[in-house]
Amino acid sequence: MVRYLGGKLINIVFSLLILATATFFLMKAVPGDPFTQEKAIPPEIKAQIMAHYGFDKPLGEQYLNYMKKLFQFDLGISMKSSDRSVSSIIAQSFGTSAKVGAMAIVVSVIIGIYLGMMAALRHRKFIDNGAMFLAVIGISVPNFVIGSMIQYFLAVKFPIFHVAGLESPMDYVLPTIALSTLPIAFIARLTRSTMLEVLTSDYIRTAKAKGLTPRAILWQHGLRNGILPVVTYLGPMTANIITGSVVVEQIFGLPGLGAYFVESVTNRDYTLIMGITIFYAVILMAARFVTDVLYIFVDPRIKLSGGVVKS
Amino acid sequence: MKKKMLLMASLMLVLTGVLSACGKSGSGDDQTFRMNLTSEPPSLDVAQAQDQVSFTVLNGLFEGLTRMDDKGNIVPGVAEKWDISEDGKTYTFHLRDNAKWSNGQPVKAGDFEYSWKRTLDPKLNPPAPYAYQLYYIKNAQNYNIEQDNPDHISDPSQVGVKALDDKTLEVQLENPTPYFLNIAAFFTAYPVLKDTQFAEAKDYVGNGPFKMKSWKHGDSIELVPNENYWDKDAIKLTDVKFLMIKDPNTEFNMYKTGQLDWAGAPTGSIPPAQLDKYKADKSPELSIKGIASTYYYNFNNTKKPFDNAKVRRALSMAINRQDIVDKVTKAGQVPAYGFVSTGIHGVNGEFRDEVKDDYFKEDVTEAKKLLAEGLAEEGMTKMPAFSLSFNEGLHKTVAEAIANMWKENLGIDAKLELQEWKVFLKNRQSLNYDVARAGWGADYNDPMTFIDMFTSKGGNNDIGFKNADYDALVKEAYSTNDQQKRVDAMAKAEKILIGDNTALMPIYYYSSTQLIKPYVKNYVVDYSGNIDYTHITIEK
Numbered sequence: 001m002v003r004y005l006g007g008k009l010i011n012i013v014f015s016l017l018i019l020a021t022a023t024f025f026l027m028k029a030v031p032g033d034p035f036t037q038e039k040a041i042p043p044e045i046k047a048q049i050m051a052h053y054g055f056d057k058p059l060g061e062q063y064l065n066y067m068k069k070l071f072q073f074d075l076g077i078s079m080k081s082s083d084r085s086v087s088s089i090i091a092q093s094f095g096t097s098a099k100v101g102a103m104a105i106v107v108s109v110i111i112g113i114y115l116g117m118m119a120a121l122r123h124r125k126f127i128d129n130g131a132m133f134l135a136v137i138g139i140s141v142p143n144f145v146i147g148s149m150i151q152y153f154l155a156v157k158f159p160i161f162h163v164a165g166l167e168s169p170m171d172y173v174l175p176t177i178a179l180s181t182l183p184i185a186f187i188a189r190l191t192r193s194t195m196l197e198v199l200t201s202d203y204i205r206t207a208k209a210k211g212l213t214p215r216a217i218l219w220q221h222g223l224r225n226g227i228l229p230v231v232t233y234l235g236p237m238t239a240n241i242i243t244g245s246v247v248v249e250q251i252f253g254l255p256g257l258g259a260y261f262v263e264s265v266t267n268r269d270y271t272l273i274m275g276i277t278i279f280y281a282v283i284l285m286a287a288r289f290v291t292d293v294l295y296i297f298v299d300p301r302i303k304l305s306g307g308v309v310k311s
Numbered sequence: 312m313k314k315k316m317l318l319m320a321s322l323m324l325v326l327t328g329v330l331s332a333c334g335k336s337g338s339g340d341d342q343t344f345r346m347n348l349t350s351e352p353p354s355l356d357v358a359q360a361q362d363q364v365s366f367t368v369l370n371g372l373f374e375g376l377t378r379m380d381d382k383g384n385i386v387p388g389v390a391e392k393w394d395i396s397e398d399g400k401t402y403t404f405h406l407r408d409n410a411k412w413s414n415g416q417p418v419k420a421g422d423f424e425y426s427w428k429r430t431l432d433p434k435l436n437p438p439a440p441y442a443y444q445l446y447y448i449k450n451a452q453n454y455n456i457e458q459d460n461p462d463h464i465s466d467p468s469q470v471g472v473k474a475l476d477d478k479t480l481e482v483q484l485e486n487p488t489p490y491f492l493n494i495a496a497f498f499t500a501y502p503v504l505k506d507t508q509f510a511e512a513k514d515y516v517g518n519g520p521f522k523m524k525s526w527k528h529g530d531s532i533e534l535v536p537n538e539n540y541w542d543k544d545a546i547k548l549t550d551v552k553f554l555m556i557k558d559p560n561t562e563f564n565m566y567k568t569g570q571l572d573w574a575g576a577p578t579g580s581i582p583p584a585q586l587d588k589y590k591a592d593k594s595p596e597l598s599i600k601g602i603a604s605t606y607y608y609n610f611n612n613t614k615k616p617f618d619n620a621k622v623r624r625a626l627s628m629a630i631n632r633q634d635i636v637d638k639v640t641k642a643g644q645v646p647a648y649g650f651v652s653t654g655i656h657g658v659n660g661e662f663r664d665e666v667k668d669d670y671f672k673e674d675v676t677e678a679k680k681l682l683a684e685g686l687a688e689e690g691m692t693k694m695p696a697f698s699l700s701f702n703e704g705l706h707k708t709v710a711e712a713i714a715n716m717w718k719e720n721l722g723i724d725a726k727l728e729l730q731e732w733k734v735f736l737k738n739r740q741s742l743n744y745d746v747a748r749a750g751w752g753a754d755y756n757d758p759m760t761f762i763d764m765f766t767s768k769g770g771n772n773d774i775g776f777k778n779a780d781y782d783a784l785v786k787e788a789y790s791t792n793d794q795q796k797r798v799d800a801m802a803k804a805e806k807i808l809i810g811d812n813t814a815l816m817p818i819y820y821y822s823s824t825q826l827i828k829p830y831v832k833n834y835v836v837d838y839s840g841n842i843d844y845t846h847i848t849i850e851k
Contacts, residue, residue, distance in 0.1 A: 032733025038750070040740055041361075041440045042770045044456045048438045051458060081353045082437050083510035084528070092528050148560065156564050163564040164556055166530075253556040253565075255529035263350075268733055 001296070008292060012285045016278065020070065023277045024063055027270060034079035034268045053079065066274070075278075076271035080264075086275035090257065094279070096166065097244030097256035103176045104241055108183035109234070113227060115184070116191025117218070120226075123196060131188060138185025147178035147251040164253030175252045179245060183237055187230055195226040224298065231298055235291030239284040342849045343550040344831065346573040346842075347562045349580070351529050351555055356509035357501045358430040358439040363841070364578050366498050371534050371551060371845055372517035373501040376404050376423065376480070377492050379843075381835040383656070383756055385492045389418055389502065389518065390480075399487030399792035400449075404480040404495075411539040412504050413515075413522040420474035422518075426503035428467050433457040444499040444754070447491055448472055449483040487792035490757040497755065520546045520845045529555060547848040563826075572831050572849075576602070576823030577840045586642060586824060596826050599643035602840030603654035604752035604821035605761070607647070608699075608713075611744055612814055613775035616695065621685030623813040626746075628671055628678040629720040630713050632818060639712045640705065642824050647817035650809055651761045651801070654820075654838040655753060658798050662758050666802040668817075670810035675720045682721055694721070700728040701748035702735040709818070710748065739773050749773070750821070753839050758801045759788065765808055776814040781807045 033055070035046050050056055054065060069076060075086035119131040151174060155163045162171050198204060199222060207217045244258030257276070264272040352365040360369060378388040390404035410418040430439045431454050446452045449471030453464045464470075471483030484491060494500055501518075508514035512526040520543070521534035534551040536543060554571065556562045559580045566574035575581040581589075589597040610617045610626075617623060632646035645653060649668025657665040686694060701710050707729060714725040725746065730738065739747045751771075753760045763769060766785050767777040781804050788800040808814050823840045830851045835843040 030734075031737045035440065036733050036736045036740070037361075038736065039754075040771050040773075042443050044458065044460070045438060045440060045442055048433055048456070048458050049440060052437045081351070082359055083354050083356060089528070096530075151561070151564060156568055159568055163568055163570055164561045165554070165570070250558040251561055253554065253558070253561055255527065255555070259529070259557060266732060 005289075005293065008289055012289065015285065016281055019281050020067070020274065020278055021063070023274060024066060025059070027268075027273050028059060028062075030268070032268050034270060036268075070274075070278075075275040078269055078272045080267045080269045080272070086271050089260065089272065090275055090279050093255055093257040093260060094243070096254055097249070097258060098242045100166075100172060100175050100179065100254060100256065101238075101242035101244065103172055104179035104183070105234075105238055107176055108180040108187055108237075109230070111180070112184040112187025113191050113223075113230065115188040117195060117223070117226070119188065119192040120195035120199060121218070128192075132192070135185040135188045138181045139189075141181070142247075143178050143182060143245065144247040144251060146181050147174070147248050150174050150177055151251060164251070166254060171252075175248055175254060178248045178251070179241060183241070186233065186237075190229045190233060191226055194229050195222060198222050198225045228295075228299055231291060231294055235287040236284065239280070239287040243280050243283055341550065342548045343552060344548050344573070344844055344847050344849065345552040345554065345571050346844070347556050347565075347571055347579040348532070348553045349555060349557055349562075349578055352532075354509065355515070355526075357426060357498060357503050358435060358441075359437075359509075360498055361441045367578050367842060368532055368534075368553060369498050369501065369517075369519075370841070370843060371519055371521040372515070372523060373498065373519040374410075375497065375500050375502075376406075376495040379493075379496050379837055381837075381843075383838040385496065388496065390495075393492075399489065400484045402482040402484070402491060402495075403475075404482070406478045406480065407541060408478065409541040410518065411541065412518050413537045413539055414504075415539050416504065417477070418502060418518050419477045420480035421477065422502035422504055423480050423500075424472050424474045425505055426501060427451075427472050428454075428470055429503060430499060431455040431470060432467070439499075441499050444494065444497060447484050447486070447488045447494060449485050451485075486789050489792055489794055489797065490755050490759070493755040493757065521548075521551060531555065545846060547846070548844070551844060566826055566828075572828045573825060573834075573842075575825035576600075577825075577836075577842055579825075581824055581826060583641070589826065590641075594826075596829060598825050598827055598836070599822050600825075600836055600840065601645065601653045601838075602752065602821050602823045603652050603756070603838050604750060604840075605647055605650055605652045606644070606709075606748075606750050606818045606821055607650070608816040608818060609739065609744070609747045609749045609774045610813075610815060611742055611746070611775060612777075613742060614745060616686060616689045616691060617697075617745060619685040619689050620812050621681045621688065622694075623816070624671065625678040625682035625685060625721065626717065627813050627816040628674050628681070630716045630816075630818075631673060634716075635709060635712055636819050639708050640819065643822040644819040645822070647820045648809070650805055650815070650817055651758045652753070652820045655758055655761075656756050657758070658794050662798065662801075665798065666805070668809075670806060671813070679721060682723075694723040697725060697745035698728045699725040699746045699748075700730050700735060700738065700744050702730055702732045706748045713818075742773065742775050746816075749815070752821070756838055758798065758805075759785075762788070762801045762804050762808075765814065774815055776808070776812070778807055778812070 035041060035049055054062060078084050078086055078089060115131045119128040122128050151163060154174060155161045161174050165171055204217060204221060207221050244256035246258040246262055249256040249258040260272060260276055264276055348364045348367065350364055352368050353362060354360050355365055355368060357369070357373065360366060374388045376388055376390040377385045380386045389406055389410045391407040392405050394403045406418065406420055412418055427445055427448065429435060430442050431445055431451050433455055442455045450464050450469050451471070453460065453462045454467060454470050457463050473481050475481050504516045507516045512523040515523045520537060520540050522537040524533040524535045526532050532553040536546050536549065540546065556565065559582045562571065562574050562579050563582055563585050565571045610623045612618055636644040636646055647668065648670055649663070651662055653661065653663045655662045682694065686692065699710050699714060701707060710727050714727055717723050717725055738744050739749070751761060751764065763785050764771045765774070765776050766772065766782050784800045784804040788797040791797055809817065827834070830849055832848050832850050833846050837843065
């Protein structure tokens, strides 16, 4: 098992290297630079600024310089906000995104699994149809529509919540709803379909024959198998949600990381583009890694095959 | 079952913190003013700032030698009076005794000298992008430009700014610059207290009416009155709150529900649909104002057939500007037939009142004739395919309308090309286009801020226009201190640019729209659309 996880870790490091390299050259290949703007600054001044950042050197040299710093965990200074380091920008905005995101993840997992289980237990009944109808809406209506709608109805029309901002804990409610509709719907559908399969399988029939209570069958035997696909989905979903959603952050005015994904590219803020891309990749790969580890605990079969690999 | 669902729903609410009270934002008798910046100011360092968002915040945190009043006139700031030499090239500013920094230290003439030389320092980390705003000062440019400059001056003491004593600042200029007192109010000319750190609120030291209380990056900035400000009794606000809301609909909703007191320009925007509604209702909260900026189309003067003045003129005459502002942009813009925008000073009043922009008239028949003539001169029988490029935003709708007018009136086809912002800028600056959307706003209140753009060597001359007479007229205007002579020369230059050559196609003079709560009084929106919130009072 150590070898299995160790292999995965080495894989992660290599993927990151490739990703950083590809991003660097792609980014430089895009026309424009951080200092092009509507009111052009005089070319002589621009040349001095470019030289200050080392952009007058050959691309290969720029790349090596960047990688050297990266290995010292130095992401550099933002080109747009020259007073701030990339790592402080990421740290500050990731805090907000992660807080709202964690809330949304907890809410989606609880509600999603619950809805899915109920739907599976009451297969083809009202609850099932109702839950799946909601799920279709949740999957097909984009979150900016949901976000704008709940903002309009719950903050403007009926001013229960603030329109935007994160001043009081109540301000988390609307963004959490907007962020969690899609994952709730997705998890509910996943849980339902797996549970339907699980509930008709042999070992459940055995459990029933043994005379276990329906509750014990469901929670002890059914769920553990039923949520496997959810665990798989949870990895990338977590990475996605905690790194911030561009749209939801815009609608609710959250100072999160999402906005920087787009802005850094528009601004050609090279160091910030690199920093955010690498950061996102690390989060995504870490989430996948944790998922892999979680599998071992949730699904006994994986542990077995792990043993086989070892021998 | 229903109960369980309810339970789940309430569980979610608990998770998201139901325990806190949810009051509407408190707005009693307090003197708080809240507006939206849309984005984080890239830098609040006087030397690095170069955009409207940063400027809006800096306006409360600093004060220059001069200030601008509500009519755009120059009034004393840190300097209580000044002398100007006979030749208009030496300015001596006398600073007021009671001007202080927010940490209580006196503002000295040396703080201005320090700040300006710091901005001009080629070794500044990073070099200041807006340093050229100080090039009016003697030797400033040659001190600032080090790379590939044989005339580089490495000795800062040769730069024409010097503190004669703590309260007297002497400034020597390259040329007589009648609008230098305007420049002295501009943010690049603010003083800096040595070793100030500009990145966080706690270290921030300014000399303006306000000081920084908090700066939550990407979220909000809060200003409170500076108790050391020399004119603190004139400041009534107890709190200025800037938010950074990117979505115009959210901004509008916050304005509507009372989370903002001001929405829209200069640093926010109003959703078009809402703007239409406020306009239809003739709401007193809606304010529309010219902002000394011109919206126009660049012709690539170096490319066939746009190197022909008749072709350019034909295109410019074949559109209906009134229709564009009434039906497309719909926010109080004014059709433009010249390049210098409305709101800019002339000799006694506004330049645009003294020098009419009647360089051409919209006339389809004449346009058709000119186009045929022009194409014949170019040895063409019909207009070749050409592209009209622009960036994201309202520009697309304007471009569609104009392409349509060209098609209907002249029977020519423009290919519309939407380009990503930086790609667009790069193409435009390297003359890689046929026709391209452009806009220019005033840096200072003088026609020169528009006119000197299209000299043969102008850094922002992105139309490939080269004209010796034009260059001579600009030089003439630069060399004199006589406003009448300057304005005459600049009017002649504009006639060459638009009247004789139609080197570019003016479309409209910009306006700005804002929604202001009725209880916000004594705000100033200046000639270029910048807001001065420092003297606002809240009268609920």
